[in-house]
Amino acid sequence: DAGVTQSPTHLIKTRGQQVTLRCSPKSGHDTVSWYQQALGQGPQFIFQYYEEEERQRGNFPDRFSGHQFPNYSSELNVNALLLGDSALYLCASSQPGGRNTGELFFGEGSRLTVL
């Protein structure tokens, strides 16, 4: 049973560029959340997608956007990259309906470095 898969695992961008990160949820899961984990900090909630809609959003600027596809996979897009966007981006999936039991299944993350 495949878990949550993310790509790419590592990438380097320069300030001002745009990046797209991809996530496939665990089999049977329909809800995808994205978190940003800066070095030495806990993950911070970016947003959650359910039924191809952004259901909830954290305190992140509009430069951060996402999408969920009919097969439940998801993308995170970040425009106009800043140095402070350097972080590990974690995708997490949860059970159908996405009622918050808190049992998230995380991928290994995409590590973004902005130079």
Place this chain on the structure above:
Amino acid sequence: AQSVTQLGSHVSVSEGALVLLRCNYSSSVPPYLFWYVQYPNQGLQLLLKYTSAATLVKGINGFEAEFKKSETSFHLTKPSAHMSDAAEYFCAVSEANDYKLSFGAGTTVTVRA
């Protein structure tokens, strides 16, 4: 608003010794509480969760946590540390009407032989 405070960013224990990781939360309504573990270069894995059933929660790998409403705490313990317990541990809180988890800053555990 909900938040989590983890006391101590780094804990070092001897193999076989007690592991105690402290977590205090603030929440305006009865919360869901969680402990996650992150091994190097991996994603987070759920250790255990409290969802208003028993106040003493048992998780994987011999860990347990006790919910104390009067102290707004949810400390994680393991009676005997193993070398494989070396990792970063995160406490998290959520509310029933919320879809996000709010994580603490994490506690790194090192285990000395």
